[in-house]
Amino acid sequence: MTAPLFEVRAARKSYGERVALDGASLRVERGEMLAVLGPSGAGKTTLFRCLAGLAPLDAGAALLHGHDVAAMRGRQRRKIAVVFQQFNLVNRLSALDNVLAGRLGHVPAWRGWLRRFSRDDIRLALECLERVGLLDHANQRADALSGGQQQRVAIARALAQQPDLIIADEPVASLDPHIGAGVMALLASICHEGEGGIAVICSLHQPELARRYADRIVGLRQGGIVLDVAASACDEAALHQLYGSAAIPAAA
Ligand SMILES: Nc1ncnc2c1ncn2[C@@H]1O[C@H](COP(=O)(O)OP(=O)(O)OP(=O)(O)O)[C@@H](O)[C@H]1O
Ligand SMILES: [Mg+2]
CATH class of the missing domain: 3.40.50.300 (P-loop containing nucleotide triphosphate hydrolases)
Incomplete structure (x- = not known):
């Protein structure tokens, strides 16, 4: 098995x-x-x-x-990626930069510190933003987004971790x-x-x-655990x- x-x-x-x-x-x-x-x-x-x-x-x-x-x-x-109730974005960074944070650890540390992500990482981050319907907001600061949009950015960041x-x-x-x-x-x-x-x-x-x-x-x-059922059986x-x-x- x-x-x-x-x-x-x-x-x-x-x-x-x-x-x-x-x-x-x-x-x-x-x-x-x-x-x-x-x-x-x-x-x-x-x-x-x-x-x-x-x-x-x-x-x-x-x-x-x-x-x-x-x-x-x-x-x-x-x-394993984590999404939080309070989104946990960096307010002063753009949606794209927040999603790129999901690639930190995939790039050598010095590139992360200098925020020098590869073209592939940037392409992936943009695809993740597109996946959550926020490609148009890529350059908007996180604190200028609604709560729902911020949670979508957080989900895009999680996706960028692959x-x-x-x-x-x-x-x-x-x-x-x-x-x-x-x-x-x-x-x-x-x-x-x-x-x-x-x-x-x-x-x-x-x-x-x-x-x-x-x-x-x-x-x-x-x-x-007191319950473990198919959703249709709940x-x-x-x-x-x-x-x-x-x-x-x-x-x-
Ligand atoms: N850091 C902590 N120190 C001491 N007790 C804690 C701590 N974190 C949680 N607990 C206790 O552990 C138990 C489970 O708490 P937990 O936060 O996991 O519940 P929860 O199901 O997430 O609740 P909620 O639906 O309110 O978020 C509770 O009795 C809580 O008081
Ligand atoms: Mg809880």
Whole structure:
């Protein structure tokens, strides 16, 4: 059996006495969009930080192509790209320069410091901006873009890393519902239309967006996976199991 693109095995993480991840396991395949749902404090951000190699697990492992993320450096590590709720762009730089930041690490350090990117890198960055519908805004400063546009630039920056996996922690939490849906549609199309078969793991607080755009939904509660179903099978009963009775307001 071949290894899945990405696998989390029995991930555990505590902050002092507080258990944030309590043996969570999941798998993601090429070209798959996985949504992670769960109440506040369930451990989603903790999980994502560990998956991206930004924080160590206490026990268990996150494996990309069967290799432990915690041990990855350089080129291997860049196969996992991260998209943040607050976009994390450099405000004073243009959209293009922000996307080129995704190529840092692919170029020798001195070229990065001097911002001397190759023609190929610039072409790739422009293609990534085109992919997210912002080629016309390449020279605009990041802080002159709307929130939705900034998140698209952040996704273009992630694409410029030529990743196998994009991890996005609440990528639409700062956006209005319409713009947020557009960003989810973009992430889904990156999974489904790209020849390379990029996978996306994305956390959300909106079950309806997860059901509309994800292939599979994983539910995290008190640090453990309590739900792992096809998005089409994620019904009200499954959401009730995840959030409990308080979290899903009844229709008026
Ligand atoms: N740096 C930290 N120090 C101490 N405790 C932490 C830290 N980060 C998270 N926690 C705790 O770990 C648990 C999981 O938090 P986490 O931020 O991962 O939840 P979450 O599912 O992302 O929540 P939300 O939906 O509100 O973003 C919570 O009990 C939280 O208080
Ligand atoms: Mg969080």
